[in-house]
Each structure stands twice: as C-alpha cells, then as structure tokens.
Amino acid sequence: MQSDGVAVMLLGLVAACCTTLAFVPQVIKTWRTQSTGDLSLGMFTVMVTGIVLWLIYALIRSDLPLAVANGVTLVLAGTILVLKLRHG
Numbered sequence: 001m002q003s004d005g006v007a008v009m010l011l012g013l014v015a016a017c018c019t020t021l022a023f024v025p026q027v028i029k030t031w032r033t034q035s036t037g038d039l040s041l042g043m044f045t046v047m048v049t050g051i052v053l054w055l056i057y058a059l060i061r062s063d064l065p066l067a068v069a070n071g072v073t074l075v076l077a078g079t080i081l082v083l084k085l086r087h088g
Contacts, residue, residue: 044080
C-alpha cells in the first residue's frame with residue numbers, strides 16, 4: 001500500500017474510532033442513572049436504523065473496518081435505545 005493509501009486508511013480508522021467512541025459516555029451515564037427523559041427516542045431510532053444499514057452495506061462490500069466500526073456503534077447506540085424504551 002502506498003503512503004497515500006496508508007494515510008487515508010489511518011484517517012478512516014481515526015474517524016471510525018471517534019464516531020464509535022462518542023457513544024460510550026452516554027451509554028455509561030444512561031446505564032448508571034437509568035434516566036433517559038432528555039434523550040430523543042426518534043433520534044436514536046433513526047440513528048440505529050442508519051447504523052444497521054451502514055453495517056449491511058459494509059458486509060456486502062466486504063469492508064471489514066467499516067463493518068467493525070458500525071457493529072460496535074450498533075451495540076452502543078442500541079444499548080441506549082433499549083434503555084430509552086425500557087425507562088421512557
């Protein structure tokens with residue numbers, strides 16, 4: 001892989017880590033407090049739907065980094081959605 005390709009791949013990996021890990025603080029806070037009143041059910045429903053579609057796309061394209069990032073994000077965002085549905 002050329003150095004440009006490596007730089008682009010690293011950029012993608014860093015972006016995937018940032019967007020995936022962005023959900024961790026909310027998952028932790030929501031899990032601990034069981035408080036979901038200020039979270040938008042609509043937003044998380046659309047978000048989880050989009051993540052599922054990205055995951056399907058990544059699997060069809062055999063794009064492992066994209067699939068892993070969206071798989072982890074699905075678990076995190078899905079956890080928040082389930083907590084929102086459970087605790088209102």
